[in-house]
Amino acid sequence: xxxxxxxxxxxxxxxxxxxxxxxxxxxxxxxxxxxxxxxxxxxxxxxxxxxxxxxxxxxxxxxxxxxxxxxxxxxxxxxxxxxxxxxxxxxxxxxxxxxxxxxxxxxxxxxxxxxxxxxxxxxxxxxxxxxxxxxxxxxxxxxxxxxxxxxxxxxxxxxxxxxxxxxxxxxxxxxxxxxxxxxxxxxxxxxxxxxxxxxxxxxxxxxxxxxxxxxxxxxxxxxxxxxxxxxxxxxxxxxxxxxxxxxxxxxxxxxxxxxxxxxxxxxxxxxxxxxxxxxxxxxxxxxxxxxxxxxxxxxxxx
Amino acid sequence: xxxxxxxxxxxxxxxxxxxxxxxxxxxxxxxxxxxxxxxxxxxxxxxxxxxxxxxxxxxxxxxxxxxxxxxxxxxxxxxxxxxxxxxxxxxxxxxxxxxxxxxxxxxxxxxxxxxxxxxxxxxxxxxxxxxxxxxxxxxxxxxxxxxxxxxxxxxxxxxxxxxxxxxxxxxxxxxxxxxxxxxxxxxxxxxxxxxxxxxxxxxxxxxxxxxxxxxxxxxxxxxxxxxxxxxxxxxxxxxxxxxxxxx
Numbered sequence: 001x002x003x004x005x006x007x008x009x010x011x012x013x014x015x016x017x018x019x020x021x022x023x024x025x026x027x028x029x030x031x032x033x034x035x036x037x038x039x040x041x042x043x044x045x046x047x048x049x050x051x052x053x054x055x056x057x058x059x060x061x062x063x064x065x066x067x068x069x070x071x072x073x074x075x076x077x078x079x080x081x082x083x084x085x086x087x088x089x090x091x092x093x094x095x096x097x098x099x100x101x102x103x104x105x106x107x108x109x110x111x112x113x114x115x116x117x118x119x120x121x122x123x124x125x126x127x128x129x130x131x132x133x134x135x136x137x138x139x140x141x142x143x144x145x146x147x148x149x150x151x152x153x154x155x156x157x158x159x160x161x162x163x164x165x166x167x168x169x170x171x172x173x174x175x176x177x178x179x180x181x182x183x184x185x186x187x188x189x190x191x192x193x194x195x196x197x198x199x200x201x202x203x204x205x206x207x208x209x210x211x212x213x214x215x216x217x218x219x220x221x222x223x224x225x226x227x228x229x230x231x232x233x234x235x236x237x238x239x240x241x242x243x244x245x246x247x248x249x250x251x252x253x254x255x256x257x258x259x260x261x262x263x264x265x266x267x268x269x270x271x272x273x274x275x276x277x278x279x280x281x282x283x284x285x286x287x288x289x290x291x292x293x294x295x296x297x298x299x300x301x302x
Numbered sequence: 303x304x305x306x307x308x309x310x311x312x313x314x315x316x317x318x319x320x321x322x323x324x325x326x327x328x329x330x331x332x333x334x335x336x337x338x339x340x341x342x343x344x345x346x347x348x349x350x351x352x353x354x355x356x357x358x359x360x361x362x363x364x365x366x367x368x369x370x371x372x373x374x375x376x377x378x379x380x381x382x383x384x385x386x387x388x389x390x391x392x393x394x395x396x397x398x399x400x401x402x403x404x405x406x407x408x409x410x411x412x413x414x415x416x417x418x419x420x421x422x423x424x425x426x427x428x429x430x431x432x433x434x435x436x437x438x439x440x441x442x443x444x445x446x447x448x449x450x451x452x453x454x455x456x457x458x459x460x461x462x463x464x465x466x467x468x469x470x471x472x473x474x475x476x477x478x479x480x481x482x483x484x485x486x487x488x489x490x491x492x493x494x495x496x497x498x499x500x501x502x503x504x505x506x507x508x509x510x511x512x513x514x515x516x517x518x519x520x521x522x523x524x525x526x527x528x529x530x531x532x533x534x535x536x537x538x539x540x541x542x543x544x545x546x547x548x549x
Contacts, residue, residue, distance in 0.1 A: 053390055055545060074390055081390040085547045087383020091313040103305045104391045143387060 004067030036193035105147020328364030357421030364413030373452030
């Protein structure tokens with residue numbers, strides 16, 4: 001168990017009714033990494049986080065956190081989390097809530113240091129009901145850290161923060177990695193992933209569409225964007241070098257790592273009316289990668 | 303003692319509304335109703351009976367309010383996301399659930415004790431020490447039916463609906479169950495309904511103890527209600543775990 005990776009996801013599939021939220025997703029995260037799950041709203045990031053924490057029952061796949069099942073890992077205090085639908089109790093003081101959670105873990109983050117790290121100085125005596133949105137978010141971070149767990153899962157941790165708050169938060173997150181914590185955080189902000197993570201996993205349509213160091217992903221996605229008018233029955237899957245596909249009306253847009261190869265394959269399959277090829281900016285390419293509406297990730301079948 | 307237990311108890315104790323409705327209000331009702339109704343009675347023995355009956359009704363009223371008011375918090379804690387947050391700490395879900403049940407059971411005691419003290423020292427109800435003890439014990443045990451009901455409502459309904467439901471339930475159980483006035487004062491059809499309510503049998507249980515016996519029927523009905531509400535609560539919890547997102 002000592003050598004088990006911080007997180008190992010194999011073939012994870014999660015369905016909500018007939019909707020496939022996560023589609024055969026596999027991901028291994030070694031200890032000590034800081035990983036951004038980058039994707040648009042609805043891409044499946046939160047579903048992955050919730051599955052990792054045992055908050056939902058996957059249709060298929062296996063999940064191991066530091067060699068344990070999700071529920072066992074949570075019970076053992078191996079993981080701390082900031083959830084999208086997590087919250088704080090009413091009629092309690094911040095210090096009481098933090099104390100309760102710290103005591104529930106086998107180990108605890110020293111309180112003085114926790115206060116500094118989470119940036120909740122002066123809030124311990126405050127009633128929870130009197131906190132601002134940003135303060136709540138920092139208290140929730142303090143709860144995630146309270147037991148000094150080796151693995152931290154943060155689902156859109158900066159969503160309620162202003163620009164300044166977000167930047168301060170990034171510094172905190174980088175500090176966690178320096179202390180040896182494995183940090184996995186979901187975000188739809190490219191700048192956040194860029195500023196904090198040493199590995200970026202881009203999720204779209206419930207699948208991993210790009211995975212690598214920040215530099216690698218940047219290199220991989222900053223290929224070319226090809227767009228043309230496609231007949232509705234035109235097949236857009238299985239085209240070589242394509243990293244993302246989207247359709248908007250009659251226009252099909254493909255992001256490719258190798259425009260040459262992709263264009264050859266496309267031409268072999270038919271005409272390319274209104275063809276347009278442009279160099280994708282990073283922002284463009286990632287946006288295209290993570291846009292879920294009409295996106296078919298690599299290799300997906302329709 | 304589980305840290306969560308102390309934590310939850312402190313939260314409820316801070317709620318002034320809770321203290322007002324479950325302790326202060328029943329105590330005041332006891333004094334006023336005894337004054338008004340008991341004052342019309344000629345004989346001392348009659349007054350004694352009326353005072354005891356009102357005290358029992360108000361003990362029941364307070365305890366029902368406390369049981370429902372303490373357990374409805376499950377719904378609020380779900381809505382705030384706190385139960386979900388707790389789910390990602392090592393605190394076992396069974397403990398979270400058990401603590402809420404125990405807090406509900408425990409918090410009926412202040413209502414029972416305070417109203418009993420008011421009954422004894424303000425209304426002048428005279429009972430043997432053993433009967434006092436049996437009365438509090440019986441009503442404490444019987445309150446489990448309302449703890450189970452509150453847990454069920456708290457688990458099944460969302461914040462606003464649950465808050466409303468608890469308020470309505472409290473009034474219906476008290477008014478139709480004969481806690482605010484004798485069931486005999488209700489019109490026929492409503493009286494029939496009263497005999498099906500756990501609150502009526504809860505007060506019957508108390509009146510039985512005061513008159514020196516055990517109302518077996520009341521014990522059975524309350525046990526059945528506890529089991530029924532409890533089983534339903536477990537069913538609901540299976541379908542919709544504590545950590546499920548509200549809404």
